[in-house]
Amino acid sequence: MVWDWIPRNLGMLGELLGEHVVLALVPVLIGLVLAVPIGWAAAGNRALRTVLVPAASVLYTIPSLALFIVLPAIIGTRILDPLNVVVALTIYTVALLVRSVADALGAVPSLVVAAATAMGYRPGRRFVSVELPLAVPVLIAGLRVAAVSNISLVSVGALIGVGGLGQLFTEGYQRNFPLEIVTGIVLILLLALVVDGMLVLIGRVSTPWTRAGANA
Amino acid sequence: MIEFRGVTKRFPDGTVAVDGLDLTVEAGKVTVFVGPSGCGKTTSLRMINRMVAPTEGTVTVDGRDVMAGDPAELRRGIGYVIQQAGLFPHKTIRDNIATVPLLLGWNKRRARARADELMEVVGLAPEMAARYPAQLSGGQQQRVGVARALAADPPVLLMDEPFSAVDPVVRESLQEELLRLQGELGKTIVFVTHDIDEAVKLGDKVAVFRTGGVLAQYDEPGVLLDRPADGFVDGFVGRDRGYRKLGFLSDELPLTELPTVRVGDSAPEGWSLVADADGRPVGWVSGEGTVEQSAVLPGGSLYEVGSGSLRSALDAALSSPSGRGVAVDGDGRVAGALSADDVLRALAASRADEAA
Numbered sequence: 001m002v003w004d005w006i007p008r009n010l011g012m013l014g015e016l017l018g019e020h021v022v023l024a025l026v027p028v029l030i031g032l033v034l035a036v037p038i039g040w041a042a043a044g045n046r047a048l049r050t051v052l053v054p055a056a057s058v059l060y061t062i063p064s065l066a067l068f069i070v071l072p073a074i075i076g077t078r079i080l081d082p083l084n085v086v087v088a089l090t091i092y093t094v095a096l097l098v099r100s101v102a103d104a105l106g107a108v109p110s111l112v113v114a115a116a117t118a119m120g121y122r123p124g125r126r127f128v129s130v131e132l133p134l135a136v137p138v139l140i141a142g143l144r145v146a147a148v149s150n151i152s153l154v155s156v157g158a159l160i161g162v163g164g165l166g167q168l169f170t171e172g173y174q175r176n177f178p179l180e181i182v183t184g185i186v187l188i189l190l191l192a193l194v195v196d197g198m199l200v201l202i203g204r205v206s207t208p209w210t211r212a213g214a215n216a
Numbered sequence: 217m218i219e220f221r222g223v224t225k226r227f228p229d230g231t232v233a234v235d236g237l238d239l240t241v242e243a244g245k246v247t248v249f250v251g252p253s254g255c256g257k258t259t260s261l262r263m264i265n266r267m268v269a270p271t272e273g274t275v276t277v278d279g280r281d282v283m284a285g286d287p288a289e290l291r292r293g294i295g296y297v298i299q300q301a302g303l304f305p306h307k308t309i310r311d312n313i314a315t316v317p318l319l320l321g322w323n324k325r326r327a328r329a330r331a332d333e334l335m336e337v338v339g340l341a342p343e344m345a346a347r348y349p350a351q352l353s354g355g356q357q358q359r360v361g362v363a364r365a366l367a368a369d370p371p372v373l374l375m376d377e378p379f380s381a382v383d384p385v386v387r388e389s390l391q392e393e394l395l396r397l398q399g400e401l402g403k404t405i406v407f408v409t410h411d412i413d414e415a416v417k418l419g420d421k422v423a424v425f426r427t428g429g430v431l432a433q434y435d436e437p438g439v440l441l442d443r444p445a446d447g448f449v450d451g452f453v454g455r456d457r458g459y460r461k462l463g464f465l466s467d468e469l470p471l472t473e474l475p476t477v478r479v480g481d482s483a484p485e486g487w488s489l490v491a492d493a494d495g496r497p498v499g500w501v502s503g504e505g506t507v508e509q510s511a512v513l514p515g516g517s518l519y520e521v522g523s524g525s526l527r528s529a530l531d532a533a534l535s536s537p538s539g540r541g542v543a544v545d546g547d548g549r550v551a552g553a554l555s556a557d558d559v560l561r562a563l564a565a566s567r568a569d570e571a572a
Contacts, residue, residue, distance in 0.1 A: 115302030118267055118374075119315050119364075120292030133306045209306045212348035 002179055013168075017187060020164025023085050023157065024150040025195070030086075031093025031146065038094070039101020040127065053099050060095035064088060064156045085157040092153065093146045100142025104135035137210055140203035144196055151192045155184070165191075217243045218264055218372065218404065223273035225259050225429070233259040234429035237273070243371075246398060246405040248419035250412055251452070256429030257408045261374055264406060265294045277372060292316055295365030295373040295403075300381045301357040303349040309335070309360055310345040316368040327367075334363040339393065355386035362394070366401075375407045379414070391417055412453050416441065416460060424449050438464035462527035462559075465566050469529055469559065471521070471543050471552030477501070479509050487538035489515070495549040500537045519543045521551050526566075530559040 006013070038056075042049040067088040072079045075087060108131050116130045155166025163170070168184030171177075204211075218241035225234040234256040241247045249257035262268040263275050266287045275282050282290055295316075303312050313331035318324070332345060338359040349357055358378060365373055379387045391414065398405060409415055415422045416437035423434045426448050433445040441461040444450035453460070476491035477483050483501055490498045490512050499512035516535030519528050521543050532541030533556040540553040 109302075111298060111300060111302045112304060114267070115296070115298045116304070118265055118291055118296040118298065120288045120290075120319050122288045125319075130304060130306075207306070209348040209350070212351045 005177075005179055006183060013183070013187065016165050016167060017191065019082075020151070020154055020166075020188070020191065023082060023154045023162070023164050024089065024191075025147065027086050027089035027093050027150055028143065028147050030090045031097055032143065034090070035094050035097035035101050036132075039098045040105060042098060042102040043105035049102060053102055056095045056098035058095075059091055062091075064092075064153050065159060067091070068157060068160050080161045082157075082162045084160070085154065085162050089150045089153060093150065096146045096149065097139075097142050100139055100145075101135065104138030104142070105131055107138060108134045133206075136207050137203065140199055144199045147195050147199060148192045151188060151195060155188060217241065217278060218406065219274075219276045220260070220263075221274050221276070223260070223263065223270045223275060225256070225263065225268060226271045232429055234263070234270075237429070237431055239423060239431060239434060241404065241406055242421065243404045244402045245420040246407060246418055248407045248409060248415040248422045249425060250409055250415035250419075250422055251425030251432075252427055253410065254427050255425035257410075257423075257425045258376055259429070260425070261376055261406055261408045264372070264374055265291045265296060267291075288319075292319055292368065293370050293372075295368075295370040297358075297361045297365045297373070297375040297378040299377045301349070301354075301361035301378075303357055303360055303364070305349050308346050308348060309340070309352070312349065312360055313363045313367050315364055316370075320368055330367055331363070334366055337366070337397070338363045353386075354382045355390060358382060358386075358390055359393075362397075371404055373403045373405045375405060377408055377410070380409070380411075387414075394418065413460070416453075416463070424452060426452075459527065459530075462530055462563070463525045465526045465563065469519075469521075469526075469543070469554050469562055471554055472540075474540065474542065474550060474553035476550055477507050479507050479512070481507050483507050487540070489538075489540075489542060489550065489553075491550055497542050497544065497550050502538075513537050515542060518548075519554065521545055526559055526563060529554055529562075530556060533559060 038052060042052040068084050069079070071077065071084045071087055072081065075083075077083050077087075112134070113126070113131065116126045121130065154164050155169060157163035158166030158170045165184045165187050168180050168187075172180030172184065220237045220239045223234055223237040224232065226232050237256075237260060249260060251257050259268055263270050264277065264282065266282050269283065277290075277294070304315070307315075310328055310331045313334055314324075314327035317327035317330055322330070332342065335342060335345060340356060340359050340363070344352065344356070349360065352360065358381075361378060365375075379390050382390065395418065407415075407418055409418075419437055421434065422437050422440050424432045424440065426432045432452075433440060433449045435445075438461065440449070441453055441457045441464070444453055444457075450457075474489055476489045476495070476497075478493070479490060479498075483504060483506075485504045487500055487502050488507070490501055490507060492498055497515050497518065499515045501507050501511050501513065516533075516537070517528065517531050519532035519541055523546075529541060529543075532543070533539065533554060534541075536542060540555060543551045543554055545551045
């Protein structure tokens with residue numbers, strides 16, 4: 001029985017799923033932490049913005065497979081080190097989020113920022129309690145793209161032996177066993193949907209004010 | 217007291233926004249900066265809380281140069297009401313109002329209690345405390361803006377075209393409210409507007425700026441309307457300045473007796489004023505016969521004896537269908553009638569007094 005394969009390999013599938021989640025989402029977190037200050041710098045300075053935002057976009061155009069292979073030479077890791085995938089996907093996340101952060105902060109009404117300054121906010125606290133919260137909706141949109149894109153890109157890592165659920169593709173192909181490939185696709189799709197849904201939920205919970213309709 | 221001494225603001229592109237400004241804003245009074253756009257009124261205001269730094273000269277608040285010390289500390293001690301309110305959209309009304317107290321390190325409970333207190337002061341219903349700014353009307357948002365500026369009880373209040381984005385009716389009620397509040401609080405208020413009517417209504421003193429950041433005239437509103445310093449001020453205060461000036465003259469006007477009728481009574485020939493059971497005016501009817509509710513024409517504006525100005529008296533006469541302005545007492549009951557001629561005679565008398 002071919003279908004038997006799934007229940008017999010539940011343990012292995014779970015392990016691969018866990019690896020996939022870590023490889024895809026750890027870079028999203030690191031990327032976010034890096035992109036916020038870079039995007040903030042870009043939003044505050046026109047000259048910096050004209051350099052930083054296009055530069056970040058260019059990073060995203062590097063083919064993932066090429067990056068996985070070139071990285072070990074640059075950062076001194078072994079070719080099969082999962083760190084290569086984490087670093088590469090962090091680069092992509094930063095590439096996507098710098099623009100999001102810069103746009104999100106740029107969209108905060110200047111009147112509101114001026115009011116905050118005039119109330120006596122210092123720049124650091126103003127950023128944390130006024131500008132960043134108001135940037136959340138656009139930021140969440142950027143995070144959703146980055147997270148889903150990472151979940152799909154992790155599988156490319158399978159070609160260098162580190163790919164979470166992507167390994168089901170390489171293995172299924174070598175063994176000429178389509179069920180394994182389909183299982184991989186379905187699991188990756190479900191993972192992307194669940195993560196995307198969670199981000200939407202986080203966005204909703206953290207921005208109750210966006211749903212406060214006019215003149216309730 | 218706020219003092220500008222030889223203050224000039226030149227922007228990096230070479231534009232001079234404010235040119236050699238010398239001006240003293242008196243403590244406890246409302247001072248209005250008015251002028252066309254590009255006259256430097258907002259820039260001047262923003263130099264008081266150091267949102268803009270002067271290129272030359274000094275601005276002092278109570279003798280202290282605003283450029284000395286920490287700008288954030290300075291700003292926490294100066295209330296600021298910005299155009300279109302500038303509320304924080306992600307914070308509730310209560311948290312918006314509590315902003316400065318929280319920045320000053322008050323504990324949350326005390327800051328929120330203060331916010332609730334201020335909502336009452338500016339006339340906002342308590343159930344609005346948990347709402348977000350987008351759920352309020354423009355006029356309500358503006359009240360929140362005023363409450364937020366007052367939260368830490370600063371002696372100085374800066375208001376930058378605060379009522380420009382609301383409709384005329386709401387604007388008028390906000391202006392009245394501000395004058396009422398000021399009567400209770402006695403803050404040093406600097407108010408920026410491009411609307412000369414608003415300026416003469418609110419200001420104890422009005423500073424008229426001309427394009428290029430030059431102070432054209434700084435006087436009490438009555439003086440400004442009566443004796444504009446030059447052609448620019450004359451042109452800016454407008455063609456209606458004679459009429460506006462009536463707003464600064466009040467006089468005992470001789471009232472004539474005004475008999476009233478009630479709905480269902482029999483009216484004499486000509487115009488009759490209809491009043492309700494309490495003696496408050498309802499409207500006018502013309503012609504003999506029984507007064508029908510449907511035949512009552514809406515009356516004009518009312519002149520309140522004692523608190524009214526010659527302007528409101530003249531308006532009462534001019535807006536009344538019968539040509540007789542209705543004067544009411546403090547409780548809104550009919551006190552008598554006046555005519556446009558009475559107002560003009562009072563005006564002539566006040567001129568004669570002034571000349572003597």
